[in-house]
Amino acid sequence: MARAPDGTSARQFGTLIGLLCLGCVLWILTPHFLTVPNLLNVLEQSAINAIVAAGMTFAIISGGIDLSVGSVLAFSGVVLASALQAGAGVPLAVTLALASAAACGLLNGLVVTRGNLPPFIATLGMMSIARGLALIWAEGRPISGFDETFRLIATARPLGVPAPVLITLLVYGVAHVALAHSVFGRSIYAIGGNEEASRLSGVPVRLHKTGAYVVCSSTSGVAAVVLTARLNSAQPTAGIMYELDAIAATVIGGTSLFGGEGTLVGALIGALIMGVLRNGLNLLNVSSFVQQLVIGVVIIGAVLIDTSLKRRR
Amino acid sequence: MVWRRSARTIRKREASTRSRRFERRLTRRTFFLPVGTVLIAVALGGVHAACNRPATDAGTPGRGRIAFVMKTLNHPFFLDMKRGAEEAANRLGLDLVVQAAERELDVEKQTQIIENLIQTGVKALCVTPSGSKEVVSVLAKATRAGIPIVIADTRVDPDAAAAANVKLGTFVGSDNYEGGRLAGEFLLQSTDGRARVAILEGIPGHETGDSRLRGFRDAVARAPGVTIVASQPANWERDQGFTVFQNMLQAHPDIDALFAANDLMALGAVEAIAATNRTGKVRVIGFDALDDARAAIEAGRMAASVAQSPRDMGRLAVESADRLIRGETVPADQTVPIVLVTKTSTEGR
Numbered sequence: 287m288a289r290a291p292d293g294t295s296a297r298q299f300g301t302l303i304g305l306l307c308l309g310c311v312l313w314i315l316t317p318h319f320l321t322v323p324n325l326l327n328v329l330e331q332s333a334i335n336a337i338v339a340a341g342m343t344f345a346i347i348s349g350g351i352d353l354s355v356g357s358v359l360a361f362s363g364v365v366l367a368s369a370l371q372a373g374a375g376v377p378l379a380v381t382l383a384l385a386s387a388a389a390c391g392l393l394n395g396l397v398v399t400r401g402n403l404p405p406f407i408a409t410l411g412m413m414s415i416a417r418g419l420a421l422i423w424a425e426g427r428p429i430s431g432f433d434e435t436f437r438l439i440a441t442a443r444p445l446g447v448p449a450p451v452l453i454t455l456l457v458y459g460v461a462h463v464a465l466a467h468s469v470f471g472r473s474i475y476a477i478g479g480n481e482e483a484s485r486l487s488g489v490p491v492r493l494h495k496t497g498a499y500v501v502c503s504s505t506s507g508v509a510a511v512v513l514t515a516r517l518n519s520a521q522p523t524a525g526i527m528y529e530l531d532a533i534a535a536t537v538i539g540g541t542s543l544f545g546g547e548g549t550l551v552g553a554l555i556g557a558l559i560m561g562v563l564r565n566g567l568n569l570l571n572v573s574s575f576v577q578q579l580v581i582g583v584v585i586i587g588a589v590l591i592d593t594s595l596k597r598r599r
Numbered sequence: 600m601v602w603r604r605s606a607r608t609i610r611k612r613e614a615s616t617r618s619r620r621f622e623r624r625l626t627r628r629t630f631f632l633p634v635g636t637v638l639i640a641v642a643l644g645g646v647h648a649a650c651n652r653p654a655t656d657a658g659t660p661g662r663g664r665i666a667f668v669m670k671t672l673n674h675p676f677f678l679d680m681k682r683g684a685e686e687a688a689n690r691l692g693l694d695l696v697v698q699a700a701e702r703e704l705d706v707e708k709q710t711q712i713i714e715n716l717i718q719t720g721v722k723a724l725c726v727t728p729s730g731s732k733e734v735v736s737v738l739a740k741a742t743r744a745g746i747p748i749v750i751a752d753t754r755v756d757p758d759a760a761a762a763a764n765v766k767l768g769t770f771v772g773s774d775n776y777e778g779g780r781l782a783g784e785f786l787l788q789s790t791d792g793r794a795r796v797a798i799l800e801g802i803p804g805h806e807t808g809d810s811r812l813r814g815f816r817d818a819v820a821r822a823p824g825v826t827i828v829a830s831q832p833a834n835w836e837r838d839q840g841f842t843v844f845q846n847m848l849q850a851h852p853d854i855d856a857l858f859a860a861n862d863l864m865a866l867g868a869v870e871a872i873a874a875t876n877r878t879g880k881v882r883v884i885g886f887d888a889l890d891d892a893r894a895a896i897e898a899g900r901m902a903a904s905v906a907q908s909p910r911d912m913g914r915l916a917v918e919s920a921d922r923l924i925r926g927e928t929v930p931a932d933q934t935v936p937i938v939l940v941t942k943t944s945t946e947g948r
Contacts, residue, residue, distance in 0.1 A: 316719075324718045331711045426832065427804035430732040431759065441736075513707060517733040518759070523704050523802070568715035571696045573672065574708075578701060 300591065301539055301555045308559060312566040319569055326448055332561030333450035334509045334516075338528055339535035339553040340461045341505030346536055347465075348498040349478040349545025350405030354394060354412035355506040355532055356525035361416040362387040363510035367429035367520035376436050384507040390416055391503025395496030409499075413529070420522035430519035440515035450512045454554075457508055462550050464501070474498050478545030534581065535560055538588040559584065663722035664694040665920050667913070668713050670727050670753070671703040674863070675889050676909050677727070680751065683913030684725070691921050696721065703835070704802065706733040713737045717744050723768075723920035727752040731806045732759045739763040747923035751916040752909075753807045769929040771916045775810035778905040778937045782811075782858055782884045783818020785903050785939055786825070789882065790856065793824035797847050799840055799859040799868060800832040808835075808860045811886060811905075815858050828854060833864045840867025848875055856882040862892040862904055869900050888940045896942055903941040911935040 312319040338355050345352040366383035374382070390412055397408040442449040465471035473494040476484040485491045506525075514520045539556030541548025560581060567577045667684050669677045681697050688695035696716065700708035706729045713726065717740055724746050728734035731754060738755065741748055747768045754770060786794060796819065801808030812830075819825045828851045833839040840859060848854060848871065859865035865885030872881050878900055885892050888906035895901040912935050919929045938944075 318719045321718070324715075327714050327718060331714065334707070425803070428730060428732065430756075431762075516736065517706055517710065517730070518736050518763075519706075519730065519733045521704075521706065521730065521733070524707070526702065526704065564711065565715050568698060568712050569719055571698070574699055574701045574712075575672070 298540060298549060298552050298555065301552060301559070301588070304588075305555055305559050305562065308562055308566070312562070312569070316566070316569045319566060324565070324569075326446075326451070328558075328561050328565045329451045329454075330448040331565065332557050333448075333454045334513055335528070335531050335535055335560060336454050336554055336557035337457050337505050337509040337512065338532040339539075339557045340457050340550055341502035342529075342532040342536045343539075343541055343548055343550055343553045344461070344465065344474060344498040345405070345502040346533070346541050346543060347478045347545060347548045348474045348495050349481060350398060350495070350498065351409065351533070351543070352391075352394065352499060352502045353406065353409040353529045354390065354416055355502065356528035357413045357416035357420065358387050358390045358503050358506040359510045359513065359525035359528060360520075360522050361390065361420040361423075361510075362507040363514045363520035363524055364420045364424045364429060364522055366511060366514055367432070368423065370432050370436055371429060376439075379436075380511055383511055384504055387503045387507025387510065388500050389503075391500040392496065394503065395499035398499065399492040399495050405499075417522070424520070424522040426522060428519045428521040430517075432515075432518060437515050437518060440512060450516065453508065453512060457505060458550055458554055461501070461505075465550055470494055470497055475546055478547070480546070531560065534585050538585060540588075556588075662692045662694070663924065664696060664719070665723040665725065665917065665924075666696045666698070666713075666716040666719075666721040667725040667916065668709060668716065668727070669697065669699040670709070670729050672697070672699040674703070675891075676861075676887050676907070679909040680727070680913035680916075683910035683915075684917045685913075686910075687914040687917035687921075691917070693917065693921060695917065700729065703729060706730040709734065710737040714740065717741055717746065721746060722924050723747045723749065725749040725751055725916045725920055728755055731804075732756040735759040735763050735765055738765045738767075742766045747920065749916045749920045749923065751912055753805065756806075767931075768923045769919045769931055769933060771912055771919060771933045771935070773907040773912070773937045774934050775807050776814040778886060778907065779811035779814025779816075779858075780818045781814075781937065781939045782886065782903065782905050783815040785941070786819060786856055786858070786882070786884060787822050789902065790825075792822035794826075794856040794882070795851065795853050796825060796827050796856045796858060797844065797851065797854045798827060798830035799843060799857065799864040800830060801835045801860040801864075803832050811860045833859070833867070835861050835863060837863040837867040840864030841871045842867075844868035845871040845874070848872070848877075854881060856884070858884045860886055862887040862889040865901060865904070866891055866895060869895055873900070893940060896940060899942070903939055906938050906940045908935045908937075 318324060342352060342355060362383040365386040366379050369379035369382045394409050394412050397403050398405050438449065440450055444452065473484065473489045476489055477491055477495060481491060513524060535556035536548065536553045537543065538559055539552025541552060563581060563584065564577060567580065669680065671677055672681065684697065685695060698712050700712060709729045713724065714737060716724065724741050726734065726748065728750065734755060738748055738760065742765050748766065749768050750770045752772050754772070755767060760767060798812065800812060829847045831843050833843040840863060844857065844867065857868055859868060862885040865883050869883055872878055882902040884902055885904040888904040892901055892904045896904060915933055915935060919933065922929050
């Protein structure tokens, strides 16, 4: 497998240290940062990006990329909202949303593996298709107003922890088992490391690669459920640029865009770094323009480490 | 044999020191690069925040901090509103925090910003909602935290707000329906009630844009000679105004009037009209009376624009917030004046 265990853990440790340092700096700069309500707040705000980034990690490790996650999120959100408004129960509506997201992923995977299109192009197309479907379906308007049972997905606080945070942990738990302890997951590393070698050694490349895109889109579906419950509304314009946030989180967490290496823990820490940065800059009253600049600096910094490490390896 | 072995040992020793050195360098890099980057980034942000801190911060510590969360800060309308709000805050000795999401459409980011500002313990919250219904859940959090709320520019959906027990202090805004009606009246007057009209809509589902369009449609519905030949959203954007209107002109070359629900779309359309050499042949009516639009009216490229008073809106919002903090009662609905800017009205100044 292409993953170098010692290098990866050192890299993750570095990212974690980065997150902790960031926390310390904010703790010094503002008294509002290190409070339990604010930290729960940051976790809740990072949930959606973290969930999308979990799926993105699969696509990127397999040597691909998925630009359609934001649009798929909007589309499955619209499916969810219309199902709920048509009187479907929460379990059915959520299943439909996840299924529609997974279907987009399946299409992505098939176009990449059977149509031999570069993932960038295939998912760029899907980005537009899913957005178009969402806008057509919802007639351009947000679909809002759901009953309280559905909203519990975002508003419930079991043991004081916001439900979206627990959902994120659940997603990461399942994804971790799939990525690190299943044939599927190990094959994705192999394919990302060297596709031709994997094929020659009998790995069903097309199947697993398609699987990576299905997982990726499905997590967008989960994020759509959380977002829709949180805003009590599904907007066909939701999730614009979420693909870039997810890619950024994944990359900050040490996943290589060349494929074959990366971890879910890294993606989670990456999403937290972005969440903490945004939260901290808000608390410090830094304008969103400067926030963009800062996040850009962090992304480039993180990737610089990656490339400088790789040159030495 | 001996020589060989020693050579091998040397090589091994060399390799091991090299790898040890490499490891040391590796760990040093893995620790300090991200840490350094983050530190630099935060320092940048900190310096910026320090530079931007209003002077009132030090001067009047007791009056407290209020937050104004806007839809965006890259639109002249909201910059004017910000200016009005800052003037009022300075006068009242309030520490004002103005923030906005990166993109106007991003209700989730706006929600996050409001959540974060609630954490900083602001005394009052002014919001121009990015989504009339979506913003309700976070406003409920503010209500629970006991923070008075002032809504500016775009109304909150009243049913959703009631369902979530949101306590709205006041609404400050223009009567957008009235603005749309003014635009419609102007069209009827200046065309003697005969026109083939196109409409550029804002983002669908926005209360502001919908009211403007309703006002305009109601006004022109009285005249049988006015036909609305096309009506499409251009999402408040200048570039989309250009392309959508260009396409409309392709489909309906006989369009002789355009109502755009904001000036950015109107200005985009003006460029599309110029590109087909029809300047002056299409009467363009916009909304907001931005400086660019006023210049276009002066130059005869636009016919009129409905002027709102964003500066007054910002001022009134902050003043209302101040009164709510003091526990005074504020009217539930406050409108700022709306007027039509035309070439004759600009010549008058």
